[in-house]
Amino acid sequence: MTAAEERDQALGDILALEAQVKAGEIPPEVGRRLRAEYEQTAASAIRRLEETARQPARRPRERGSRTRTAAYLVTVAVAGIAAAVVLPAAVQQRPQNGFITGNEVVPVPRSSAAPLPSGTGAAATALWMKANLQLFAQNDPAAALETLDQLRQQPGLPARTRQDVDTMIATARRELAKEGR
Numbered sequence: 001m002t003a004a005e006e007r008d009q010a011l012g013d014i015l016a017l018e019a020q021v022k023a024g025e026i027p028p029e030v031g032r033r034l035r036a037e038y039e040q041t042a043a044s045a046i047r048r049l050e051e052t053a054r055q056p057a058r059r060p061r062e063r064g065s066r067t068r069t070a071a072y073l074v075t076v077a078v079a080g081i082a083a084a085v086v087l088p089a090a091v092q093q094r095p096q097n098g099f100i101t102g103n104e105v106v107p108v109p110r111s112s113a114a115p116l117p118s119g120t121g122a123a124a125t126a127l128w129m130k131a132n133l134q135l136f137a138q139n140d141p142a143a144a145l146e147t148l149d150q151l152r153q154q155p156g157l158p159a160r161t162r163q164d165v166d167t168m169i170a171t172a173r174r175e176l177a178k179e180g181r
Contacts, residue, residue, distance in 0.1 A: 003048040010042035011129055043137035046130070124161070127151040131168060141175035148172065 001009070014035055021031035127147055135144035148169050152162065 003045045003052065007042050007045035007049065010038045010045060011126065013038045014042070014129060015125070039133050039137045042129070043133045046133060047138070121154075121156075124151060124154045124157060127154070128161075128165075131172075135168065135172055135175065139175075141172040141179070144172045145169060145176070 017026065017031055017034050017038065020026045021028055026034070127150055131144045131147040131151065134140045134147060148165055151157070152165050152169075157165070
């Protein structure tokens with residue numbers, strides 16, 4: 001999985017997790033622990049993407065191998081068929097408040113991340129999540145302030161979300177002050 005795919009998956013997992021917690025499928029304590037794990041995964045992927053962006057572009061290797069491409073496609077097809085045959089037999093019923101993997105409910109410590117804003121579009125939600133990751137997972141309040149400034153400039157931002165952004169900006173500024181920046 002590429003870093004971009006890993007980032008997108010982790011951010012998607014966070015959104016799905018929030019919906020599961022709101023629906024009562026997952027206890028809030030477990031949701032906070034999982035959210036922290038997903039945020040760490042997304043933060044790691046974002047760091048790798050930023051490192052890749054800083055590196056000079058490499059020339060793609062010229063490989064004119066149609067055989068390799070055909071082998072890849074056949075492998076993907078076989079894997080897809082195998083998954084369609086084997087996977088349904090391996091799927092188990094999930095107990096109430098259980099996980100799909102592990103099927104246990106465990107208490108977790110609280111996360112310091114702010115809740116997702118409601119009533120915003122995908123771009124605003126992505127900026128909000130990025131700012132949370134920068135501030136709480138990467139401990140980079142300066143980067144979080146830049147992202148929050150971009151979010152504040154989004155058109156049609158609900159008043160409650162704007163208030164949440166201002167609160168998070170104040171938190172980031174306090175963190176910067178602690179570091180003496």
